[in-house]
Amino acid sequence: MVRMSAEERRESVIRAATIEFARGGYHGTSTEAIARRVGVSQPYLFRLFPGKKAIFLAAAQRCVEDTIRTFAEASEGLEGEDALHAMGNAYTKVIAERPERLMMQMQMYVAVKAAEEEGDHEFGESVRAGWMRLWDTVHVPLGADVNETTTFMAYGMLVNCLAAMGFPPEHRVWEGLYPSARLKGRLEI
Amino acid sequence: MVRMSAEERRESVIRAATIEFARGGYHGTSTEAIARRVGVSQPYLFRLFPGKKAIFLAAAQRCVEDTIRTFAEASEGLEGEDALHAMGNAYTKVIAERPERLMMQMQMYVAVKAAEEEGDHEFGESVRAGWMRLWDTVHVPLGADVNETTTFMAYGMLVNCLAAMGFPPEHRVWEGLYPSARLKGRLEI
DNA sequence: GTAGTTAGTGATTGAGTACTAACTTACTTG
DNA sequence: CAAGTAAGTTAGTACTCAATCACTAACTAC
Numbered sequence: 503m504v505r506m507s508a509e510e511r512r513e514s515v516i517r518a519a520t521i522e523f524a525r526g527g528y529h530g531t532s533t534e535a536i537a538r539r540v541g542v543s544q545p546y547l548f549r550l551f552p553g554k555k556a557i558f559l560a561a562a563q564r565c566v567e568d569t570i571r572t573f574a575e576a577s578e579g580l581e582g583e584d585a586l587h588a589m590g591n592a593y594t595k596v597i598a599e600r601p602e603r604l605m606m607q608m609q610m611y612v613a614v615k616a617a618e619e620e621g622d623h624e625f626g627e628s629v630r631a632g633w634m635r636l637w638d639t640v641h642v643p644l645g646a647d648v649n650e651t652t653t654f655m656a657y658g659m660l661v662n663c664l665a666a667m668g669f670p671p672e673h674r675v676w677e678g679l680y681p682s683a684r685l686k687g688r689l690e691i
Numbered sequence: 692m693v694r695m696s697a698e699e700r701r702e703s704v705i706r707a708a709t710i711e712f713a714r715g716g717y718h719g720t721s722t723e724a725i726a727r728r729v730g731v732s733q734p735y736l737f738r739l740f741p742g743k744k745a746i747f748l749a750a751a752q753r754c755v756e757d758t759i760r761t762f763a764e765a766s767e768g769l770e771g772e773d774a775l776h777a778m779g780n781a782y783t784k785v786i787a788e789r790p791e792r793l794m795m796q797m798q799m800y801v802a803v804k805a806a807e808e809e810g811d812h813e814f815g816e817s818v819r820a821g822w823m824r825l826w827d828t829v830h831v832p833l834g835a836d837v838n839e840t841t842t843f844m845a846y847g848m849l850v851n852c853l854a855a856m857g858f859p860p861e862h863r864v865w866e867g868l869y870p871s872a873r874l875k876g877r878l879e880i
Numbered sequence: 881g882t883a884g885t886t887a888g889t890g891a892t893t894g895a896g897t898a899c900t901a902a903c904t905t906a907c908t909t910g
Numbered sequence: 911c912a913a914g915t916a917a918g919t920t921a922g923t924a925c926t927c928a929a930t931c932a933c934t935a936a937c938t939a940c
Contacts, residue, residue, distance in 0.1 A: 505906070505917060526805050530718035532897060543919050548899060608801045611855040615794065616715050618857060626857050633856060637864065652867025653842070656849035660841070663848045666800040667822060668807060668815050675826065678841030694887060694936070721927060732889050737929060 504541075512550050512560075514540050519561040524605035528558050528613050559625060562610040565603050566632035570639050572596055577643035585643035586654065593658060597665055604662050693730075701739050701749075703729050708750040713794035717747050717802050748814060751799040754792050755821035759828050761785055766832035774832035775843065782847060786854055793851050 506514070518539035522531045533554055537544040551557045576592035577585040597604055610629055617625040641651045657679065669675050695703070707728035711720045722743055726733040740746045765781035766774040786793055799818055806814040830840045846868060858864050 611852050612797045614857050648867040656845040659848040659852045660845035667803050678837040
């Protein structure tokens with residue numbers, strides 16, 4: 503048994519929960535599965551967090567923060583097409599290396615309505631606030647052009663959905679997506 | 692009690708299941724809830740379908756078929772920008788009138804990986820096949836231009852995600868999205 | 881009208897799950 | 911070393927849920 507501070511343990515739980523929730527969603531993931539991945543007993547999770555929802559929320563917020571940081575770091579010192587290219591590449595890398603982050607995003611989107619109908623408006627607010635922060639993060643380096651930013655986010659969502667569906671990288675659905683292809687398409691207009 | 696043929700009842704179940712699964716996802720929806728919405732006893736669902744998964748699959752397939760038909764009908768006899776405009780408007784209408792269809796789409800995307808890891812490859816295949824049929828349906832009227840079709844699908848996925856997150860229609864995230872705005876943006880390049 | 885079929889229900893079961901309570905083990909500090 | 915505290919566990923509870931079984935009610939064809 504490896505002892506850790508509660509704070510460190512909470513970090514481990516967030517990482518494990520992200521992977522598990524990414525796969526099964528809120529209802530399809532048991533606290534048992536999360537605890538097993540952390541390497542800790544299931545009841546102990548309830549010492550670290552007030553309940554399952556709190557764990558989901560923490561994982562969701564972390565996921566958004568990480569994505570924001572990814573774009574902020576990738577676009578640092580760049581603007582316009584350079585920033586677009588850099589952020590696109592950074593996201594492609596995330597998909598390959600941290601697929602759970604993108605699935606967690608999807609899971610948190612689909613969880614909003616259910617939470618809202620159960621009277622939990624806080625969760626939806628948090629998700630929307632996260633989205634806006636993400637939006638603003640890419641908006642500035644893309645030249646503060648609303649259409650440009652919207653298009654960038656749209657491509658991101660398409661990538662998320664295609665990846666979620668499990669299309670292999672060589673499949674033709676990805677053809678029109680890579681930055682080079684996009685730029686080529688735009689230059690030909 | 693209203694008696695129906697098994698086939699009619701199955702249709703009712705698919706409609707009810709679409710609404711319930713759209714809200715709670717596969718694991719967040721009980722067969723009890725579906726049965727209640729249909730107005731039938733819970734065990735009877737298992738006479739009409741072999742199991743819960745079969746109900747989810749049927750609802751998912753129906754949802755894709757309906758979306759394909761929506762685009763096919765909207766773009767009938769049109770091509771290029773006209774078809775783009777018509778399909779965009781048709782989708783906007785679907786979001787307003789049949790929000791469950793769009794949420795069901797999201798739920799089916801996020802269900803693929805979990806199903807795949809449980810050894811069910813059929814479901815993922817079905818979802819991907821549905822996507823490709825949808826893709827081809829919009830590809831032809833859009834002039835068989837890969838970049839154009841990809842962009843259209845990307846905007847569709849962004850709309851799905853924003854709607855899932857519960858952004859109200861007057862929120863600024865929708866600004867860059869409506870067809871007029873997109874065309875305006877492109878004409879200014 | 882009666883025999884057969886189709887639509888539908890009530891009761892139940894067994895597995896899983898979020899969460900609690902009571903207890904134990906290890907670290908830290910005076 | 912003694913006492914307090916922080917980390918962690920085992921056992922258990924109350925509940926939900928998919929699926930099954932045995933049964934009843936209604937329609938249909940002869």
